[in-house]
Amino acid sequence: MVSDSDNPIQPPPWLNAPPVDPYPFAETYDLRTGPDLHPALNSLLPYVGLWRGRGRGGFPTIEDFDYAQEIRITHDGRPFLHYESRAWILDEQSQPVRPAGREVGWWRPVLREEGSGTDELEVLLTTPTGVMELHVGKITGTQVELVSDAVLRTATAKEVTAGHRLFGIVEGALLYAQDMAAMGQPLSPHLSARLIRVGG
Template identity: 80%
Template sequence: MSDENPLQPPWLNAPPVDPYPYEESHDLRTGPKLHPALDGLLPYVGVWRGRGRGGYPTIEDFDYGQEIRISHDGRPFLCYESRAWLLDEQSRPIRPAGREMGWWRPVLAGDRATGEWEALMTTPTGVMELHLGKRTGTQLEFATDAVVRTPTAKEVTAGHRLFGIVEGALLYAQEMAAVGHGLTPHLSARLIRVGG
C-alpha cells in the first residue's frame, strides 16, 4: 500500500486546463458533423416542447408540460435530457415533475448502423433503465433489458417506450411495470420543435 494521500497526488502542481475544448449541439446547422451512425435518428436532434397526459392505476391522471433536448458531439451516441412539470386546467405550472438523463447508442456492425439501439435512462428518483430497441423508419421502440434501482426507489421492474416523428412533431408513449402492476401506460406526449 502506498502511503500517498489519494487527494494530494504529486501531479497536482501541473498547469490548469482550458475549458472543455469540444462542441456539442442540438442544432444540425452548427457544431460538429453528425456521426453517420446517427443518420437514422437525425430528425430527433433538437429541442422539443409540448404537453402530455399521464396516469397509472395507483395515481390520479395528470397533465404535464415537457422539454426534451436531444444533442450530439460528433460521436456515435445521442444525449437525451428531459424535464417535465405538472400543469393545471389553465396550463399553468403546478410543480416540477419527472426529470431524466439518458444516452441513446446505435448498435454498429463495423462502421454501419444496424437499426438497433441501446439506451441508458436515469431518473433522480433512483431508477436506471437499460433499454434495447429498434428503429423502423423514424419510429423507435425500446423495451427494458434491465432496471436497476437504488434501495429507496419505487419498485419499477420494466419499461417500454415508443417514439415517433409525426408531421414534424415528436410523439412518444411510455409504459412501465411498477409497484405490483405489469406493463401499463404511464405517459404519452406530443412535442414540437423549439430549437435546432
C-alpha cells in the same frame, strides 16, 4: 514527500495545477452548427433537436395529470445521442405547478464492423429518483420502439420492474407513449405527449 533521500517521489503534475478552460468540444442539437453528425446516427437525425410540448400521465396507483415537457437530444460527433428530459406538472389552466420527472441518458445505435449504424438501438436512462433503465430497441423509419432489458434501483427508489416506449416523428412533431410496470402493477400506460421542435 520522499521515500528516502536518494529517491524523492514527485507529486503528479496535476496535483497543484490551476483550473482548466471550459470543455472545448461542442455538443449541439442544431445540425447547422458544431461537429458533423456521425454517419451511424443518420437514421436518428430527425430526433436531434430541442423539443417542448404537453402530455398526459397516469398509472393505476395515481391520479391522472397534465404535464409539460422539454426534451433535448444532442450529439458531439461521436456515434451516440445525449438525451435529456425534464417535465413539470400543469394545472387546469395550463400553468406550471411543480417540477416533475427528469431523465438523462444515451441513445446508442448498434454499430457494424465498418462503423455504420444498424437499426438496433441500446438506450441507457437514469432518473434522480434512483432508477436506471437499460432498453433495447429498433429503429423503423422515423419510429423508435424500446423495451426494457434491465432495471436497476437504489434501496430507496420506488419499485419499477419493466418499461416499453414508442417514439415517432409525425408531421414534424415528436410523439411518444410510455408504459411502465411498477409498484406491483403490470405493464400499464403511464405517459404520452406531443412535443414541437423549438430548436435545431
